Amino acid sequence: MLLLSWDNLKRLISRADVVLEIIEARNPTITRCTRVERLIERLGKSFIIIINKCDLVPLWVCKEWQQYFESQNIKAFYVSSLALTGIKKLKHFLNDTIIHRPATILLVGYPKVGKSSLINALKGSKSASTSPYPGSPGYTKSSTLYKILPGIYMIDTPGIIPPEGNDIEMVIRRMPVDKIPNPVKIAQRIIEMIQKFDSNMINRIYHISSIEPLKVLEELAIKRGWINKRGGEPNIDEAARTIIRDYLKGKLIYYVLPNSGLPF
Numbered sequence: 001m002l003l004l005s006w007d008n009l010k011r012l013i014s015r016a017d018v019v020l021e022i023i024e025a026r027n028p029t030i031t032r033c034t035r036v037e038r039l040i041e042r043l044g045k046s047f048i049i050i051i052n053k054c055d056l057v058p059l060w061v062c063k064e065w066q067q068y069f070e071s072q073n074i075k076a077f078y079v080s081s082l083a084l085t086g087i088k089k090l091k092h093f094l095n096d097t098i099i100h101r102p103a104t105i106l107l108v109g110y111p112k113v114g115k116s117s118l119i120n121a122l123k124g125s126k127s128a129s130t131s132p133y134p135g136s137p138g139y140t141k142s143s144t145l146y147k148i149l150p151g152i153y154m155i156d157t158p159g160i161i162p163p164e165g166n167d168i169e170m171v172i173r174r175m176p177v178d179k180i181p182n183p184v185k186i187a188q189r190i191i192e193m194i195q196k197f198d199s200n201m202i203n204r205i206y207h208i209s210s211i212e213p214l215k216v217l218e219e220l221a222i223k224r225g226w227i228n229k230r231g232g233e234p235n236i237d238e239a240a241r242t243i244i245r246d247y248l249k250g251k252l253i254y255y256v257l258p259n260s261g262l263p264f
């Protein structure tokens, strides 16, 4: 899976007039890359935070995050690149504030935060290819320029390489779901996190009754008919990958608030 190298990122930021950092409304703290923000500032450029996927969380949550960023003197917008919420407002802002043209706006963010989808929303056409999971066909492999307004160009980029770490988001954004070494462990943590947010969501979505994460995976595997040929055991790896994909797709909903620390 091709990701944006640090050297390329530096080069692109140096050439850009403005940088938009795309983060996700479900977990802005984790999907935000403060290391890139510091690099942008060191290179004398300014950045705006775009809280994308606002359709996945209540609007008041997005507003709290916007206020939180603005209290730190960071300009922020919340948008949904799918439902097109906030897109007109962002476009007007760019049109009104970018005086010197031609100008280039660089989009940066971790894999799958919706960089290419935002370009499509701003352009009003499906120009940039998108995909649901890291590395799945259609993910962005190279930097590409798109015209979004007269004299205003946007550069779509591959995802920034997520830092090494145990955080769920960082593991599942680093590589294709099929390549995740221990999907059961990750899925167990996702299930626990979702259950803490809403104790019934997993049972409602999958029409199962188990509570304990490993049992959830077993019941899901049996329900879907994923049984290992040898031994007749439920294929919990397959069930775990389904949980990870559904989490990435936004089917399993949770959100965090500013200053709330870890999710729950």
Ligand SMILES: Nc1nc2c(ncn2[C@@H]2O[C@H](COP(=O)(O)OP(=O)(O)OP(=O)(O)O)[C@@H](O)[C@H]2O)c(=O)[nH]1
Binding pocket: 052, 053, 054, 055, 056, 079, 080, 081, 082, 083, 109, 110, 111, 112, 113, 114, 115, 116, 117, 118, 129, 130, 131, 132, 133, 134, 135, 138, 139, 140, 141, 157, 158, 159, 160, 250
């Ligand atoms: N619900 C929801 N899903 C979104 C939104 N924006 C993007 N997505 C979905 O998120 C997934 C990733 O979108 P992309 O636009 O491919 O993300 P990307 O950041 O360009 O990903 P890479 O090119 O792999 O780094 C796709 O399945 C999109 O449909 C949004 O505002 N709301």
Ligand SMILES: [Mg+2]
Binding pocket: 115, 116, 117, 129, 130, 139, 140, 156, 157, 158
């Ligand atoms: Mg992309």
